[in-house]
Amino acid sequence: MVAVSTSESALRTPSLPQGGGFSRKLKAYVALTKPRVIELLLVSTLPTMIFAQRGFPSIGLMVATMVGGAFAAGSAGAFNCYIDRDIDKVMKRTKNRPLVTGEVTPREALVFATLLGIASILILWFGANGLTALLGLGAIFFYVVIYTLILKRRTAQNIVWGGAAGCFPVLIAWAAVRDTVEWPSIVLFMVIFLWTPPHYWPLSMKYGEDYRKAEVPMLGAIAGAKVVSVQVVLYAWAMVACSLLMIPVGGAGWVYSIAAVLSGAWFLWESHSLYNQAQGENVDNKRAMKVFHGSISYLTVLFLALAVDPFVGGPLMAGF
Numbered sequence: 001m002v003a004v005s006t007s008e009s010a011l012r013t014p015s016l017p018q019g020g021g022f023s024r025k026l027k028a029y030v031a032l033t034k035p036r037v038i039e040l041l042l043v044s045t046l047p048t049m050i051f052a053q054r055g056f057p058s059i060g061l062m063v064a065t066m067v068g069g070a071f072a073a074g075s076a077g078a079f080n081c082y083i084d085r086d087i088d089k090v091m092k093r094t095k096n097r098p099l100v101t102g103e104v105t106p107r108e109a110l111v112f113a114t115l116l117g118i119a120s121i122l123i124l125w126f127g128a129n130g131l132t133a134l135l136g137l138g139a140i141f142f143y144v145v146i147y148t149l150i151l152k153r154r155t156a157q158n159i160v161w162g163g164a165a166g167c168f169p170v171l172i173a174w175a176a177v178r179d180t181v182e183w184p185s186i187v188l189f190m191v192i193f194l195w196t197p198p199h200y201w202p203l204s205m206k207y208g209e210d211y212r213k214a215e216v217p218m219l220g221a222i223a224g225a226k227v228v229s230v231q232v233v234l235y236a237w238a239m240v241a242c243s244l245l246m247i248p249v250g251g252a253g254w255v256y257s258i259a260a261v262l263s264g265a266w267f268l269w270e271s272h273s274l275y276n277q278a279q280g281e282n283v284d285n286k287r288a289m290k291v292f293h294g295s296i297s298y299l300t301v302l303f304l305a306l307a308v309d310p311f312v313g314g315p316l317m318a319g320f
Helices: 020-031 034-055 060-082 106-127 130-151 157-176 183-206 206-215 223-242 254-279 284-312
Strands: none
Touching: 020 060, 034 060, 034 157, 034 183, 034 284, 060 106, 060 130, 060 157, 060 284, 106 130, 130 157, 157 284, 183 206, 183 223, 183 254, 183 284, 206 254, 223 254, 254 284
């Protein structure tokens, strides 16, 4: 395990002015949850529920699953901020996080993360079913312990295996509707698992100096652009191929199929463009960030199509 100081004084920074009171404190707590990450995770949750139901689940179930899933992700994010406050302090990208600025104390962050995690499990348990609650707990454990504590500071493969935490929302969504985990949800899990490296590694290329300063071995920080671009292309191809398995395995129809093919082809083009520039040794941060933002667009299109698919036509290759 990584040795993490729990002393509030170890990383204490001068407190910011207290103007703004409750509103300012509230914003600080929200920032601890990494809301942009939550938004991205929720993009996959509701479409998966709709696809699993082949229609709209009950409003109560949708709300409970979305809120419980958001709380679980927020809890994991807050724990991450608590554990990584030492490296956040030395990275430009994270220097304004609440624990670095002093808006929130380490003790407050730890209590907040714990309460949010407990609330998420209770909401999932009573609002959906026991399996979703266990999966929510698994997602928190995987992100906090496997990724943050064990892998992040030790290996360049941190985001590959640690990124599996971000795949749990599709399992939670499927289990909420069907009270089990089936092959279509596993395929979707693998799509996000394979998507994470080509999503995050281009970002780590841009912030390589930050990660080197913090001594975090992100691939984009310790390997050259040539190596990173090869990995991005390989994972992108595997991701697109996996997404197409929803056609024979998950009973996807023509809406999802067309979206998967077209968005996948576009993202492969962007990935290969990064590769070509990197091999020519003229890649820049702009190109890397284009792949990063493109990965978000790809995943959004894919899951929006997944949500629409049950309402337009039937399965192309298999019933479900």
